[in-house]
Amino acid sequence: MPRVAPPDVDRAAAAHAAVAARRARAAVKKSVHDRERSPIDVVETAWADPTAALPEASLRVRELLTSIPSLGPTRVARIMERLDIADSKRVGGLGVRQRRRLLEWLRARENRAAEPVRARLVVLAGPTAVGKGAVSTYIRENYPGVHLSVSATTRPPRPGEIEGVNYFFVSDDEFDRLIETGQMLETATVHNAHRYGTPRAPIEHALAEGKSVLLEIDLQGARSVRRAMPEAVLVFLLPPSWEELVRRLIGRGTEDSVEQARRLETAKIELAAQDEFDYKVVNTEVGQAAREVVDLMAIPQT
Ligand code: 5GP
Numbered sequence: 664m665p666r667v668a669p670p671d672v673d674r675a676a677a678a679h680a681a682v683a684a685r686r687a688r689a690a691v692k693k694s695v696h697d698r699e700r701s702p703i704d705v706v707e708t709a710w711a712d713p714t715a716a717l718p719e720a721s722l723r724v725r726e727l728l729t730s731i732p733s734l735g736p737t738r739v740a741r742i743m744e745r746l747d748i749a750d751s752k753r754v755g756g757l758g759v760r761q762r763r764r765l766l767e768w769l770r771a772r773e774n775r776a777a778e779p780v781r782a783r784l785v786v787l788a789g790p791t792a793v794g795k796g797a798v799s800t801y802i803r804e805n806y807p808g809v810h811l812s813v814s815a816t817t818r819p820p821r822p823g824e825i826e827g828v829n830y831f832f833v834s835d836d837e838f839d840r841l842i843e844t845g846q847m848l849e850t851a852t853v854h855n856a857h858r859y860g861t862p863r864a865p866i867e868h869a870l871a872e873g874k875s876v877l878l879e880i881d882l883q884g885a886r887s888v889r890r891a892m893p894e895a896v897l898v899f900l901l902p903p904s905w906e907e908l909v910r911r912l913i914g915r916g917t918e919d920s921v922e923q924a925r926r927l928e929t930a931k932i933e934l935a936a937q938d939e940f941d942y943k944v945v946n947t948e949v950g951q952a953a954r955e956v957v958d959l960m961a962i963p964q965t
Contacts, residue, residue: 687718692730720755735955788885789900790930792912801953810869818857849887875960899940
């Protein structure tokens with residue numbers, strides 16, 4: 664049968680309607696994101712009248728959950744898997760059991776949000792050039808509720824680095840003394856060159872004050888912290904792809920080609936360790952990755 668194209672006026676009307684529907688869904692998401700509306704209210708509205716074409720009903724579950732402040736895409740994917748809801752499902756298209764599971768999960772989450780938050784030690788590791796430094800700098804600048812551990816290192820400062828902010832720059836002798844006097848939580852020699860280590864006392868103080876702590880350290884350091892503090896949360900930062908990691912390493916231009924090749928070899932070994940970690944966060948966009956890391960600390964957003 665020949666296909667009959669709809670008249671232009673109908674097509675224009677349909678396009679208008681689609682734009683309006685998208686805008687209405689965006690408004691629902693924004694109201695959840697701005698905490699003006701609870702996600703429970705959104706789903707209950709969507710399910711109250713199945714005959715009404717409501718934006719709440721045509722919203723995808725994934726979009727609803729990611730608009731909740733402090734829920735990043737990685738966690739949302741995990742939650743949806745646990746609730747047994749397919750990625751493409753819309754709120755209005757859920758079955759009875761899926762609705763019940765989603766509602767129960769949203770209610771339990773609301774109750775948890777009212778409880779006092781427990782401070783956590785989070786370790787951020789990942790391959791060279793993945794952007795660990797950028798993510799932790801973003802957290803330092805945007806989430807003052809998180810204590811960022813400042814490591815000690817025997818490497819000399821780079822231009823622009825500040826003593827006590829980026830690192831404590833110490834001599835080899837001083838580093839030895841810190842170890843001997845039991846002041847380091849972990850230490851490692853990184854890239855076969857300089858020594859780095861995490862001072863213990865500031866972390867203990869911050870945790871005692873109820874502040875979550877972030878350590879941005881290498882793989883060996885992450886393993887040592889796991890042994891010393893099994894309650895620590897280990898997060899692995901991943902590049903969106905191997906090609907992108909290579910591009911970032913070459914693009915930053917801080918290493919010569921021999922050093923780049925050496926670091927890429929190390930990166931392969933580091934990537935192979937990702938399954939030892941509790942969580943993986945993909946660093947596609949720094950602010951988003953930072954939000955996901957902070958989210959894992961369960962601290963209130965600032
Ligand atoms: P950079 O010299 O480029 O600042 O850091 C080199 C590597 O050392 C990075 O992978 C960084 O995560 C790691 N690093 C920095 N501080 C520490 C630390 O206190 N302990 C360990 N184990 N690694 C660290």
